Every structure is written in C-alpha cells, then in structure tokens.
Amino acid sequence: MRLLVNIDHIATLRNARGEGYPDxxxxxxxxxxxxxxxxxxxxxxxxxxxxxxxxxNLKVNVNGILDFEMAATEEMIGICLETDPHxxxxxxxxxxxxxxxxxxxxxxxxxxxxxxxxxxxxxxxxEISLFLDPNPRDIELAHKLGAxxxxxxxxxxxxxASKEAKLKELKRLVKxxxxxxxxxxxxxxxxxxxxENLPILIKEVPHLREVxxxxxxxxxxxxWGLEKTVKAYLSLMDAE
Ligand code: PXP
Numbered sequence: 001m002r003l004l005v006n007i008d009h010i011a012t013l014r015n016a017r018g019e020g021y022p023d024x025x026x027x028x029x030x031x032x033x034x035x036x037x038x039x040x041x042x043x044x045x046x047x048x049x050x051x052x053x054x055x056x057n058l059k060v061n062v063n064g065i066l067d068f069e070m071a072a073t074e075e076m077i078g079i080c081l082e083t084d085p086h087x088x089x090x091x092x093x094x095x096x097x098x099x100x101x102x103x104x105x106x107x108x109x110x111x112x113x114x115x116x117x118x119x120x121x122x123x124x125x126x127e128i129s130l131f132l133d134p135n136p137r138d139i140e141l142a143h144k145l146g147a148x149x150x151x152x153x154x155x156x157x158x159x160x161a162s163k164e165a166k167l168k169e170l171k172r173l174v175k176x177x178x179x180x181x182x183x184x185x186x187x188x189x190x191x192x193x194x195x196e197n198l199p200i201l202i203k204e205v206p207h208l209r210e211v212x213x214x215x216x217x218x219x220x221x222x223x224w225g226l227e228k229t230v231k232a233y234l235s236l237m238d239a240e
Contacts, residue, residue, distance in 0.1 A: 001202065002037035003233055004067055006190075006214025011041075011049035024050065025057045027218075027226060034230035038065025038086070040190075040212045042100075044093060045073060052079065059083050067129075067212065072109075072117045081124060088121065089151055089188075089212075091131040099215070100191065103133035103153040106141035113145055129188055134176025139183065149186035151212065152176055154201060158192025173205050181207040188212060195220070195236060202240040211237075 010027040014020070028039040039062045041050045058066060066085040070076040071093035080088050090113075091100045121128055129149035132138045133156070142150055152173055160166035173189070180187045189201065190212030202208065213233065221229040 001208050001237055002065065002210035003035075003230070003237060004038045004040045004065060004210055004212045005031040005036045005217060005230060006040040006042070006069075006212055007031070007218070008040075008042050008049040008214055009218040011051070011054060015049060024054050025061050028058060028062055030226045031230050032062065032064055034227040035234045036064065036230050037210065038062065038067060040067040040069055040089070040214070042069040042091070043076060043079065045071065045075070055079065055083055059085070065210075069131075069212075072113065077117065077120050080126070081120065084124070085126060087127045087129055087149070089129040089131055090117070100131065100153075100155075102155070103131050103135075103138065106130075106132070106138040110141050110145065118145055129186075131190075132176075134172040136176070136179055139176060139179045143183040143185060147185055149188055149209070150176075150180045151188040151190055152180075152205075153191050154189050154193055154197075155191035157201065158194070158197050170200070170204055173201070177205050177207050186210075190214075192216075195232060198233070199236060199240055202237060 007024045007027045010022050010024040014022055043050050043055055067087040067089055068080050068085040069089040069091055072090050092104050127148040129151050130142045130147045131151045131153060133153045157169040157173060160169055177187045186209045187207045188210045189208055193211055193213045194216035217229055
C-alpha cells in the first residue's frame with residue numbers, strides 16, 4: 001500500500017504570512033525522501049492554499065506519483081491536462097467549506113462527467129479517480145463511466161461520534177472496497193486519517209492501494225518534523 005502525502009497545509013501556513021516559506025515543494029521533497037510514494041495537492045478555485053506556480057513546481061520536482069485533486073471545472077481540467085499528473089482525483093468543491101465535505105453524488109454528476117469531463121481525459125494516460133462515499137449505487141455509476149480508481153471517503157469513519165457509528169461506517173467501507181475491487185477499479189482512501197485510526201482502516205478494509213493523508217500528518221510534523229512523521233506513518237503501514 002502506498003502513502004501519498006497531501007501537502008496543501010504547508011501552503012496554508014505559507015499563505016498566512018504572504019512569505020515564500022514554508023515551501024510545499026520543499027515539503028514534498030522531504031516526504032518523498034522519507035519514503036512517501038507520492039504527493040497530493042488540491043488546487044481549489046479560490047487558491048486558498050496551493051497556487052498555480054506550486055503546481056508547475058511540483059510537476060518538475062516530484063519524482064513519485066503526483067495526484068492532482070480538483071473540482072471538474074473547465075479551468076481545472078485545462079490546468080490538469082497541461083500538468084499531466086499520474087492521477088487526477090475529482091472531488092466536489094463548495095466555496096464555503098473548510099475542506100471537502102463528502103463524496104461526489106454520482107447520479108447528479110453522471111451525465112456531465114460522461115459528456116464533458118471524461119472525454120477530455122481520454123487517451124491522455126492520466127488515471128481518473130473519483131472521491132466517493134461507500135455507496136453501492138455511486139460505485140456502480142463510477143464503473144459505468146470508466147473510472148480507473150475510487151478514493152473512498154473515510155471522513156465519516158474518522159469523525160464518527162460513537163464506537164457503534166465508527167463500526168457501522170467501517171463495514172460500509174469494507175463493502176464498498178469489495179465492490180470497487182470486483183469491478184476492476186483500484187481502491188484509494190482518504191480524509192481524516194491519522195496515526196490512531198489508520199491501523200484500524202488498514203486491518204479491516206481489503207484491497208487498499210493507497211491512502212492520501214494531509215492535515216493530521218502535517219500537523220504532527222510541527223512537533224516531530226516531517227521526515228520522522230512520514231516514517232512513523234510508513235512503519236505503521238508496514239506493520240499492518
Ligand atoms: N482525499 C481527499 C479527496 C481530500 O479532499 C482530502 C482533503 O484535502 C484528503 C484526502 C486529505 O484529508 P486530510 O487532510 O483530512 O488528511
């Protein structure tokens with residue numbers, strides 16, 4: 001299983017003072033040197049963290065997997081095609097949200113993705129991953145569209161208020177992962193993952209190809225340093 005580190009919040013910290021540091025590209029380099037398989041960034045319409053020049057610099061400097069997370073707007077599709085990352089993860093994006101709040105509603109986006117979005121990626125070699133809640137109907141429609149991978153939204157699992165709710169969500173993730181795998185798509189997972197809940201997820205959910213982790217990892221690195229924190233995640237993943 002691969003660890004992809006989301007470096008958005010290194011840019012959040014940089015932007016808080018309008019200085020050139022900390023540099024998300026330098027952060028990406030440290031993560032890769034520590035053993036991360038790749039880097040994720042979310043270029044939002046409002047550019048609240050990652051900026052266009054970061055994308056260009058990440059493309060040149062990241063050696064492993066580059067995952068471009070974005071909303072499927074015309075603007076973002078244009079930048080993504082120019083950037084040519086390994087993977088494009090499509091997410092819903094709300095202007096007021098603090099972070100991505102849930103998976104795509106496939107019934108809602110299906111026709112638009114089929115007619116406008118997916119044709120633009122055809123024959124580009126960029127893998128398309130859709131960020132979904134573990135709903136069988138959403139997974140079925142993603143498969144029908146020809147998605148290469150699904151990133152399962154783990155936020156409800158991570159933030160469940162009770163043990164029962166956590167277990168219930170974990171079961172949904174297990175079922176969702178099995179459906180994705182059976183349909184021949186790769187299984188990714190992300191949102192709200194940390195050193196505490198990741199071992200449970202990895203132990204219970206089969207077929208995971210990669211996890212995408214940002215906020216908790218970057219936060220922990222303030223105390224431990226980025227290299228040590230990435231290594232802690234990796235050794236935890238190795239142990240499971
Ligand atoms: N995956 C997706 C699709 C996301 O939108 C995010 C948040 O940017 C993450 C993973 C990482 O979530 P977190 O920052 O909670 O680790």
